[in-house]
Amino acid sequence: MSEPQTLTDRLWAAHEIVRREDGAALLWVDRHYVHEGSFNAFSQMKARGRSIAEPELTFGVADHYVPTRNRAGGIADPELATMVRNLEGNAAESQITLFGLRDPRQGIVHVVGPEQGLTLPGLLIVCGDSHTSTHGAFGAYAFGIGASEAAHVLMTQTLWQKKPKRMRVCVDGRATPGIGAKDIALAIIARVGADGAQGHAIEFCGSAIRELTMEGRMTLCNLSIEAGGRCGMVAPDATTFSYLKGRPYAPQGADFDAAVEAWSSLKSDPDAAFDRDVSLGATEIAPIVTWGTTPDDGLPIDACVPDPAREPDAARKKYIEEALAYMGIAPGTKLTDVAIDRIFIGSCTNARIEDLRSAAAVLAGRVSKVPGLVSPGSSPVKRQAEQEGLDRIFKDAGLDWADAGCSMCVGINGDIVPAGERCASTTNRNFRGRQGRGARTHLMSPAMVAAAAVTGHLADVRPLLAGRKL
Amino acid sequence: MEKFVRLTGKACPLPQPNVNTDQILPARYLKWPRARGLGAVLFQDLRFDTAGSERADFPLNHPVWRHAKILIAGRNFGSGSSRENAVYAIYDHGLHCVIAPSFGDIFAQNAVKNGLLTAIVSEHDAAELAAAVTADPQRDVTVDLEQQTIVCGNRTYGFSIDPVSRNQLLNGWDDVELTESYRAAISAYRASDGLRRPWAIPPKPPHD
Numbered sequence A: 001m002s003e004p005q006t007l008t009d010r011l012w013a014a015h016e017i018v019r020r021e022d023g024a025a026l027l028w029v030d031r032h033y034v035h036e037g038s039f040n041a042f043s044q045m046k047a048r049g050r051s052i053a054e055p056e057l058t059f060g061v062a063d064h065y066v067p068t069r070n071r072a073g074g075i076a077d078p079e080l081a082t083m084v085r086n087l088e089g090n091a092a093e094s095q096i097t098l099f100g101l102r103d104p105r106q107g108i109v110h111v112v113g114p115e116q117g118l119t120l121p122g123l124l125i126v127c128g129d130s131h132t133s134t135h136g137a138f139g140a141y142a143f144g145i146g147a148s149e150a151a152h153v154l155m156t157q158t159l160w161q162k163k164p165k166r167m168r169v170c171v172d173g174r175a176t177p178g179i180g181a182k183d184i185a186l187a188i189i190a191r192v193g194a195d196g197a198q199g200h201a202i203e204f205c206g207s208a209i210r211e212l213t214m215e216g217r218m219t220l221c222n223l224s225i226e227a228g229g230r231c232g233m234v235a236p237d238a239t240t241f242s243y244l245k246g247r248p249y250a251p252q253g254a255d256f257d258a259a260v261e262a263w264s265s266l267k268s269d270p271d272a273a274f275d276r277d278v279s280l281g282a283t284e285i286a287p288i289v290t291w292g293t294t295p296d297d298g299l300p301i302d303a304c305v306p307d308p309a310r311e312p313d314a315a316r317k318k319y320i321e322e323a324l325a326y327m328g329i330a331p332g333t334k335l336t337d338v339a340i341d342r343i344f345i346g347s348c349t350n351a352r353i354e355d356l357r358s359a360a361a362v363l364a365g366r367v368s369k370v371p372g373l374v375s376p377g378s379s380p381v382k383r384q385a386e387q388e389g390l391d392r393i394f395k396d397a398g399l400d401w402a403d404a405g406c407s408m409c410v411g412i413n414g415d416i417v418p419a420g421e422r423c424a425s426t427t428n429r430n431f432r433g434r435q436g437r438g439a440r441t442h443l444m445s446p447a448m449v450a451a452a453a454v455t456g457h458l459a460d461v462r463p464l465l466a467g468r469k470l
Numbered sequence B: 001m002e003k004f005v006r007l008t009g010k011a012c013p014l015p016q017p018n019v020n021t022d023q024i025l026p027a028r029y030l031k032w033p034r035a036r037g038l039g040a041v042l043f044q045d046l047r048f049d050t051a052g053s054e055r056a057d058f059p060l061n062h063p064v065w066r067h068a069k070i071l072i073a074g075r076n077f078g079s080g081s082s083r084e085n086a087v088y089a090i091y092d093h094g095l096h097c098v099i100a101p102s103f104g105d106i107f108a109q110n111a112v113k114n115g116l117l118t119a120i121v122s123e124h125d126a127a128e129l130a131a132a133v134t135a136d137p138q139r140d141v142t143v144d145l146e147q148q149t150i151v152c153g154n155r156t157y158g159f160s161i162d163p164v165s166r167n168q169l170l171n172g173w174d175d176v177e178l179t180e181s182y183r184a185a186i187s188a189y190r191a192s193d194g195l196r197r198p199w200a201i202p203p204k205p206p207h208d
Helices: A007-015 A036-047 A078-094 A109-115 A130-138 A147-156 A181-192 A207-211 A214-227 A238-244 A253-263 A314-327 A353-363 A379-387 A390-396 A446-455 B085-093 B105-113 B123-135 B163-171 B175-180 B183-196
Strands: A016-019 A024-028 A031-034 A058-061 A097-099 A124-127 A141-144 A158-162 A165-172 A200-205 A231-233 A276-281 A288-290 A298-300 A342-345 A372-374 A422-425 A440-443 B006-014 B070-073 B097-100 B117-120 B140-144 B149-152 B155-158
Touching (some): A007 A200, A024 B183, A031 A109, A036 A078, A130 A141, A130 A231, A147 B105, A158 B175, A165 A207, A181 A276, A200 A207, A200 A214, A214 A238, A353 A379, A353 A390, A422 A446, B097 B123
Parallel strands (some): A031 A058, A200 A231, A422 A440, B006 B070, B070 B097
Antiparallel strands (some): A016 A024
């Protein structure tokens, strides 16, 4: 009898080429996604006089620097235009497929990969972006890397890694209406802490996770990095296979059926051992918003922000004081009393079709009290939303309906939150200055952002859903 | 890559936890090539106010610590974005070692590829080291990777680092060259894997 294995063990073993005495393993990379920010990796490769090893396993996407408005006129900012042009040049030179600015499949890399069927169960996927953990939703081993590692992958299609510890996060029970994957993820991060999963590969399991759609699982795995996890994953099942069937780059016909058979073995053995176990009850999870400047600052919407005067730990007290000062919130304020200046719906965390539907369900027939931007996760998501009439709901509510890209999540394409303004955002990081210097970010689900829009303050979405079809 | 064996210099304390890579290098500088001088914009929004003036209370602006070679940081240093440019900014500013109770995983990987030592100490030792250099900024600190020790005044602290990273830093190993020596194993894997997992190879790009 071989020892019981976790999903992490299985995925790792399938990709290990050699293992050194010191524990480092050389892993095979099945997919390497690159974007405009990958220019440092291409430069390193060229500086060595080397070329790409496996162009057919490498895919480029323009997302970080692309404008979300007035694309027809090209990119006005010369520095941003250069970033996109450099990606086009590197892709052409290395003969890799590029989903460029004008490609109908363009979008955020972590939306496009799954949407095109490039992301599949059992693959090892890397990208020079920490939210690569998203692809683990399919039962892939997916993680973010830096430029030197990306250069190594370009040149060799392999990567040296040390096997992480294994962590299981189990969420059982049925989430109540109005509670989404984002709430579950923020609740997990608040529980384990922003570095609680450091050095670990997380496997999400339990009935509440099984109930999630692929969009929900992607949101969850996307946020693994905000708990410090090396990667996050969900074992593939019928939901996964049905999402993938017929996608352009997924296996077709009999090949697909054979693949499903292979993918069905990608799960943890019932008696497999994990280095760490965490469990949550889904029924107890309320809509969550963050109040501070790290993603583990999530609280249920009916709570008050902390009061540093009541904090016994000196370091924690100092953090609370500084975070509240940056966020411009008085100690002990009720979250629902915090007025907002704008909203953003977008990013690799929450800009898939289901996210847009859940925001639109709240916004339909209502008007936003603050300005806001809705940037769909990809051009196909945008087209689908327009077919469903969601764009009209956003526009009628007074929000901007824009093109697909990373946009206001990282604020480097020109979409930023002005200094001092407070944004209710579906993104992944409430770090100081993340959405622009001096910007104040509150993270929450798309439905909760919609609730903040129509009330003008942080608000519980649940009463706003009464009598509405979800 | 330059080897890291031993380093002596001034050590700048930055004790707050969760200093993420957005703080180390704000995203607006990610389009800069390294040669443009990322060291000058290290911790830009913490070091300078919006008018561009130095914030006197930020430790790296201290007359001694602006020339520090070592940073003594808080827990979860370098968390968040995978931007390797954050490591370039630290290294190019002249800081070649960061001491902290823990590091973001991707940051730590990026650091070792660039010769930046990430030395892990307990919360207690990090606080004690920060207090010692705060009391006497002129005090030199020596970090010895072979011995895995940090010497500050008459105190010696041990630190931990992943043995793989330690080997790489001590030897100045180049990953790509090392990988080349496994070329035969890679080819063999590729050939057998194609049979084992035929579905892992994407079909030719579909036609529009």
